[in-house]
Amino acid sequence: MQKTVDPSGHDFKRLAAEVPQDVPIVMLNLLKFRAVAAYPPEPGRAEVSGRAAYATYSREVAPILQRRGGRPIWHAEVRSAFIAPEGEDWDEVLLVSYPSVQAFLAMVTSAEYQAVTIHRRAALENARLIATLPDQPKG
Template identity: 50%
Template sequence: MSSINPSRSRLESLVKQFAPDEPVVMLNLLRFREDAEYADEDNESPCSGREAYARYSKLALNQLAKVEARPEWVGEATVPVIAPDDEDWDEVLLVRYPSAQAFLSMVSDPEYQAIVHHRTAALADSRLIAMRPKKT
């Protein structure tokens, strides 16, 4: 079963798990569609999933800046050394947010909502995992 967008209950859980001023790093695992699947009402030109995600990424950088978040690392996923046989990812992305609330503010912002259709059209599957440093 593919997972593209977060549920309300998962977003609520995220905010409860982190202190108000605690930074959060989001691990993004991305699998692109061969061809982006835009809705008719999106009025977007046809493209590959990677191209649709590039459209999203270009616009999302401004949204990240608005909440003082930043990409930490972006790379190509290659060999799934330990994973189920049918689990492959195309790209991995780490994004640092100043807080879980900053992430929630970004994804609920109308300007972000106006661009997220590129991400939805681009992805066949994804994972978004909130992380914090391990306390020793």
């Protein structure tokens, strides 16, 4: 299993091309935390768990998310991967709604958001971020 945490330029282009504009989306987050957060060296920084670093990210990103019209709608701890490749496991699942893919992209590319991603990067060993279109007609 390939581990990923941050999007590539190709990921941004693909998302913008594949997801309809001006419709609400829900981003499915699959999260695997590091045992110990991997912050860049900084004198006096206390060692914390990946979960604790992600909690800091969540607190700091909440007002940014709200200003873009987004909101967390569901969060759960993973207990067992019933159907999954061997070795693929996650710690938490999170659903976050956005008014549109444009709102999501504007948020994640903003300088304000980029400043708090230090905590997300430090926290996560692996992640998936999957765009979904809830309650949309098929076709």
